[in-house]
Amino acid sequence: MAPTKRKPVLLDFEKPLSELETRIDQIRELAENSDVDVSGQIEQLESRASQLRQEIFSGLSPAQRIQVARHPRRPSTLDYIQTMSDEWIELHGDRGGSDDLALVGGIARMGGRSMVMLGHQKGRDTKDNVARNFGMASPGGYRKAMRLMEHANRFGMPIVTFIDTPGAYAGVKAEEQGQGEAIAYNLREMFSLEVPILCTVIGEGGSGGALGIGVGDRLMMFEHSVYTVASPEACAAILWKDAGKAGKAAEALKITATDLTQLGILDQTLPEPLGGAHRAPLQAAETLKQALLDNIETLSQLAPAELREHRYQKFRKIGKFVEAS
């Protein structure tokens, strides 16, 4: 994972915290140039900072969580894959004329086991983000993902997917190449696969573009990740006729791990390091790795037909309605 030498990117609600941290740095610097012992004072301030961080991050609003989920330094699919796996070979192409850089995949070895890993890939900087289309996959991306999943199925490898996209790409070319068809095909075919499928929302899960690699036996989410039916911005523009109401929409749409657990959609929430996964990426990767290995272990006990039946029933029961008799 990239060393965090770069200047930290601060979110607006982290401001009181950053002020405190700047003061700690200033005192440290002063102490270096004098004989005064400030260690006690620094210790006290640091404990206050940690307490403040705890307070801020335990009470994040859905809109603030989106900011954490979209944090430019948040670990990406390739960051996790490269950190967690002992071996990794990225593979390319949908065999239909394209190789989408916004959706990456390949074969990895993790915990002594071969598996196919794939996911949306956001850029690590502006230039990379342009190349990766900000993690918005094209039809070719979904077709590449399906091709790799079919490969996994043929060779009996578990499938691990990482969801991190604002949504599937909306553009002329995407429509022309059948964005709807590409996603739909994955939704159906993922039910037919006879190997364990584990899906994790590592950042933001945006609508059909997320679901297109999100039909699995287990759905996991990092604590500050979000998963939405439509972006709060679009939802606000349509339902409130006011894009400025995005915060309100984020609240109403129920997009956090806690909400989705209550709705019977999410199976497991992965705790993040204090202040978000980007503050301690290695720790986040370790949490994810353990959870993946545990789940693969459990799911591997199931016969292929059982696995398919469980997957079907998992989705079959999602939905809330009344039935008068």
Added chain:
Amino acid sequence: MSLLDWFANRRKAEPTNQAQPERDISDGLWTKCDACGVMTYTKDLRANQMVCLECGHHMRVFSEERIEQLMDADTWIPLNEQVSPIDPLEFRDRKAYSDRIRDTQAKTGLTDSIQTGIGQIDGEPAAVAVMDFRFMGGSMGSVVGEKLTRLIEKATAERLPVLVFCASGGARMQEGMLSLMQMAKISGALERHRDAKLLYIPVLTHPTTGGVTASFAMLGDLIVAEPKAMIAFAGRRVIEQTLREKLPDDFQTAEYLVQHGFVDLIVPRTQMKATLAQLIRLHQLPSAKVSASTGAASLNGAGATRDTASSSAS
């Protein structure tokens, strides 16, 4: 609400249904075509299935009308009519979702944006779903997901083809992620139907967009569309905003999708019933034909109860 109350409400609401503002010119006797502007005697227009006699423009039809156009008389057996939406997120935008449901139900006489059932098309038994754009823009929430899934499961068990008339603005935002998950749930049911080697044909009508396009609308063994229907994953406006350029006029029309290989056939509404029946027949094995005609005979029996009729359709 009991089923009887619901029927009573629906009957009460019926007069409003017939007075569609977009079609109604004062007394409703005459209807103006949205495309060519020509006024047609409404009775003649209805007889032509709301296809303009002058220019062939397909005006919007709603679920009851569609079922009437498609199904053989007295063969339609509606299913799961008692499945009704609730407000699981306590969602409120400019209006509370629970109020929106109640008001829309009262206005349209529908429980939600889809009707499902089993019946015959030119003597061919089929499981049919018809979406209704009047109900919150045909949006897909838990009820659409549940009713479609039950219909597909029943069709798989009884070895029936499935036809779904799509008309939808996409996932229903007021039910949040529950709506998105219906895309997967329905696709899962379609996977089992397909695995049983049964025929599925979605019919894309104006408009078919968003989450519906990214799931069951595009999963047909064959895909049929009505002329000029708008079929899209992302809306035209969204794309125009991102790209800041004008899009071609035929962008995202049924014809455009045929050109790009995503739709098999464009079928005018007046030929829809005959074409669908023909497609179903073309997929029957010689042995299956016998059981289908047996089913047809008993379904036509005047005294057939709901249970016996649906089991004889298997």
